[in-house]
Amino acid sequence: MSKRFFQNKTAVFTTLIVLVVALIGILASVIAPNDPYETNIINKFAGCSMEYPLGTDQLGRCVLSRMIYGIRPTLGLAALTMVGTIGIGAVLGIMAGYFRGIVEEVIMRIVDVMLSFPSQIMVFAVVALLGVSVQNVIIANVFIKWAWYARMIRTGVMQYRDKNFVQFSRCVGMPERFILFRHLLPSITSDLAVLASLDIGWAIINISTLSFLGLGVQAPTPEWGAMLNEAKEVLTSNPTQMIAPGIAIVALVCCFNLMGDALRDVLDPKEVK
Amino acid sequence: MKPVLELNQLQVSLHSRKQNHELVKGITFSVMQGECLGILGESGSGKSMSMKAAMGILDKNFLVSGSAKFGGEELIGKNSEELRKLRGGKIGMVLQNPMTCFDPLYRIGNQISETFMAHHKWSTKEIREQSIIMLNKMQIRNPEEVLEKYPHQLSGGMLQRIMIGIATSMKPSLLIADEPTTAIDAITQFEILNEFVNIKKNHKVAMIFISHDLNAISRVADRIVVLNEGTVVDQGDFQHIIHHATDPYTRLLIEKRTDVMRRYKLALQGKEYSRVKTR
8 A cells, every 4th residue: 555655646645735734834933934923014015035035925924924824724624524524424424324224214314404405605604604704604604514524425335245255244243333334434434535525625725715705713823724815905916815726726726636536546455455 | 052143133224214125025934053054135135134134234214123143142132332333243244355454544453353353352462373373274376475465455265265264264163155256256256256166165153055056056055045036935955945846936046047048058169159159
């Protein structure tokens, strides 16, 4: 497995980027050249310089430092959302796919109801209902997205539950619990990994969107989406302030999507040599 | 002598919202110790279905009624935990299509130890030793190497032999072979059948051999039950089935089979075949 991972250039490259970005975020206090909250109104909209590598924003804060500190909420919240959606989706999807019958009917009808609402509008509705805060953004994202994953994971489980090796395991008298964890879960891990990395990209965009609209992370906390929001007033006069977080979001989301693709190739058990 | 497995009016029906679909319509037979019972029938005649029903590995959607007694114990309606302990332990099963019966994600050794773990409290070392003993018994070369391999690296015949090995290593009193030779080429089929004959001779187990292949079944079975559309249409030994079958379906089956055999023999003799053809 690890050998095939290292042979796949895309997988190694994208994972490396993600890890480096995460590391920079974790070590933000060491790496960032300036305090991201320190305002200096006299020095606003400064160009690139040694002290402010990407210039300053409308309040004279260092854009680069804010970008670096912005990794924490951007990536952290996205990861939290991903864990939440995949977790709920996996548990319910596996239950629906494996136990069938009434359990499946109930779960899948709820999923159908969830899927019938347009997701973006549901997020706004939930945030409006619960109030604007970071916590509610995550709850809203998990709440509207789990149904997608429950459905996809159920399909994966159904594909494997009638496979001969599961039958055989049943024939030699293994308990259902064992079959679930030993045979079904590993079989769908590759699907899960791909879903997770694609989902985290989606979550980054969604959280940034909400922050951009002022419904997510609140000022003055640096977050890429919120930074875009602050920069939109000065789009023409000071484009660096907009371009930096914009490119960062695009690059990171692309990275996660490519990683999802590459991971699928790596994890595909049919290609074990 | 008491029969090892006794089925009495076993019925299976598929329960769906609109209607009840009867799949097995009351079959009755029994197997003694040291005997091999062949169950013959075409696809969809309820062969595997009836055995799966008795073992309790069918879905909840299937309704099972009647009685299946294993060593005097009623299996139908028994709770699933007790049935699970019987399966693999007292009752061994060999399934068709060995290529798909092993989880492609695990090495052969892990799959073997899965069964061992379910029924014994052995340490990893003991499991490994027992696996190697078992593989040696099944005449598999380089057993240590085979344990480290993934299923797709081995041939179907080898996998099937490993599966038979797993089933017999638990010393079952009943061995159910569900079309064990269907997905295997002729030469390996021959070896596998020999394996079954050996098991019958050496282990004194009761065996149920399910197949649609008259040829395979004639080699191992002492007694044959013919199923058609979920009912027993004929039973008796091989000679009886071949010459004195009363049921039209059985006769049709045998007629077709012997017809194929005759052509095959003619083809072997080559010359005569062409003569027959031109005539």
